[in-house]
Amino acid sequence: MTTSPQNRGVSLGMPQLPAPDFPAEVRARLETDAREVVARYPDSRSALLPLLHLCQSEEGHVSKTGIRFCAETLGLTTAEVTAVATFYTMYRRRPSGDYQVGVCTNTLCAVMGGDAIFEELKEHLGVGNNETTADGKVTLEHIECNAACDYAPVVMVNWEFFDNQTPESAKAMVDDLLAGREVAPTRGAPLCTYKETARILAGFPDERAGAVEATGGGGPASLIGLRIARGESPHTPIVHPRGETRTEGGE
Amino acid sequence: MSVSTELSKNGTSPEKLLAPVLSAFWDESASWTLETYRRHEGYEGLRKALAMTPDEVIAYVKDSGLRGRGGAGFPTGMKWQFIPQGDGKPHYLVVNADESEPGTCKDIPLLFANPHSLIEGMIIACYAIRSEHAFIYLRGEVVPVLRRLHEAVREAYEAGYLGKDIDGTGRNLDITVHAGAGAYICGEETALLDSLEGRRGQPRLRPPFPAVEGLYACPTVVNNVESIASVPAILNKGKDWFKSMGTEKSPGFTLYSLSGHVAGPGQYEAPLGITLRQLLDMSGGMRPGHRLKFWTPGGSSTPMFTDEHLDVPLDYEGVGAAGSMLGTKALQCFDETTCVVRAVTRWTEFYAHESCGKCTPCREGTYWLVQLLRDIEAGKGVMSDLDKLNDIADNINGKSFCALGDGAASPIFSSLRYFREEYEQHITGKGCPFDPRKSTLWADTEVNA
Missing domain, CATH: 1.10.10 (Arc Repressor Mutant, subunit A)
Incomplete structure (x- = not known):
C-alpha cells in the first residue's frame, strides 16, 4: 500500500x-x-x-x-x-495528536449522550473519527466500553477518566487542551502528553509528584453503596411502587 | 427521616441488604495506600494463610464456596486444586484485569481505591499453588489504575511481602504489572495468555487447559480481580462468615454495578442473591418520571431482562434459571426512552469490531448481523430480516471458538424474544420511532447524575 x-x-x-x-x-x-x-x-x-x-x-x-x-x-x-x-487498537499507526480524546460510544454511554458528545466534538474540532487537529494537539476517536458505566457518558483523554460529560463540558475541555491550559480529569492525574502516558503503559511508574494521589479514593459513584449502607443515602428510597419513581426528588 | 427507618417497615433496610467488604473504606482520602489497608486489617488474611500448609489454603478457599467473579462462576479453590504439584515446572498466577465487557465496571474502581486487596490475595494464591511469579494483566486504557498498581506493588516489595527469600522462609514471589493494548478478546483467559506471551490475543483450543499448560506451557491459574481480592477477607474473617452471606450455592459478597437511567448509578457491594428491585428501591429507583424497560444482569453478553425480572435473585442459579447469566453483575438499566434496536445494533458493532478473526462463525456472523441491524435501524429492513438475524445468531452461538461468539448472540436472541414488535415497528414504520435526545443524561432537568 x-x-x-x-x-x-x-x-x-x-x-x-x-x-x-x-x-x-x-x-x-x-x-x-x-x-x-x-x-x-x-x-x-x-x-x-x-x-x-x-x-x-x-x-x-x-x-x-x-x-x-x-x-x-x-x-x-x-x-x-x-x-x-496491528491487532491492538491502542497502537497508533500514524503520527497523531498530543492528546487522544476518546468518546465512549458503546451502547450505554452512547444512549446516555456519548453519541451527541462525539458528534458535537467532531463539528467543534473540525475533524472526523481518528483524525487530528491541524496544530497536532488533539486526536479524536470513539472508543469502546472503558469500565466506567456508572459515570456515563464517559470521555477518556490519554486514558484518564472524564466522567459524566455533556457536549458543553467536553467542548470546554478540548478548548483548554487546544489553548495549552492544564487539564485535570475527574479521576486520575493531571494530563501529561500521549508520549508520556505511553511510557507509563510500558511499565515505568509516573514520577510526577502527586500523580498517584490525584483525585483521592473512590469516585462519587464508586462510593454510593457504601454511603447507603451507612445510612447516608443521597437519594430518597423507593417504597412502592418499585422500578418506577412516583416519589418526587427527596431533598 | 433516615433511610433505615423508612425502609425497615418493608423489611428491606439497606444496612442489612448491603455488605461493604472490599469497598468498606474506599471513601478514605488515601484508600489505596498500604497504610490505610493495614488499618483495615490488611495482610491479616495472609498471616493466617501462612500458618496453614498450601494444600490447607486451597481446601479452605474451596470450602468457602468462593466462585469466580469474572463471569463464569467457576469455583476458585477448584481452579487452584487443578494445578499439578511436584511436576518440577514453574507455576504461574495470572490475574485477569482486562475488564472490558460492556457494562462491567467493578474491577477498575476496586483497583483504583483498594489495590492491596488484590496484592494480598495474589500472595495467598501464589503460596497455595506454589507460584513464584504472578502477573496482573490490566487493560491498557485505564492509566489511573495502572499508576496505583505500580505504587501498590512497589509498597508491597518495600514492606517485604514480595521479593526473594521473604522473611527468611525461602519463599520467593515477584509480581509483574502488565498493561494490555486494547483488545476485548484478551479478557478470554487463553487469549489473555497468548497476549501476555507477546502475541495477538487469540483464544487457544482446550484441552489442554491453562491449569496444565497455560503461560509458557506451564501450569497457570487465571483468576478475575474480584475473585482474588475476595480471598484475604475469607482467610481473615473465616469461611463460615463468608458462607453466612449469599446463598448455599452462591455464597459470599460481591460488587454489583448499577448504571444507566437510574437515580443512583454506582457500586453496591452486597451478598449474592439481592434483586434489582431491592437495589433500585434503596437507591432512588429509575431516574424521576421514567420506568425500567430492559436491563442486563451481567454485561452485554448476558441475555437481557425486562421489568418482569425485577425479583430474580442475582446469584448464579437464580439468574440462570430465569434464562440469563449472572456474568459480571453489570446491571445496565435502560428506560422507556431507549430504542432496543439501537442498543443491540451498537453492541453487535462492538462484537464485530472485537471479534479476533480466528473462527469463521464469529468473524463472519457478527459482520452480517451488523449489516442487517444497521438496515433495520435505518428503516431499510424487511420482515424476513428478523428470522435471518435469529438464524445467524444461532449459527454463531455454541459454534464459535470461544465465548465471544455466544455473547454476541445473546442480545439478538433476548431482544427478539422480548421486543420483536419494536423491530417490526422499525420495518413497517421505515425508521426509528425513538428520539435519542430523550435518553441522554441531560434530557430531563431533574436528572440526577
Missing part, C-alpha cells in the same frame, strides 16, 4: 527497503529501557506489548522504525511484530 506515488495502484510493487534505525543516541536510550522491560518476564517475547508502548513514548505512534527496534530487541521478524502491533 505504501508504494511511491508514481506506483500508486500497482499493488504488486517493489519490496520496500528496511526501515531506518533510530538515531544512535535514541537507540541507546531505548535499549536501556528495553533491557529493564525484558527483565520483567521469564520469556523475552512477553515484553513485546510493553516495548510497543515504549516505541509510542518515543514517537507518538508505532512506526516501521519502532517495529524494527522491537524485532531486533526480541529476536523476532518485523512481520511477527507488525502482526501484533
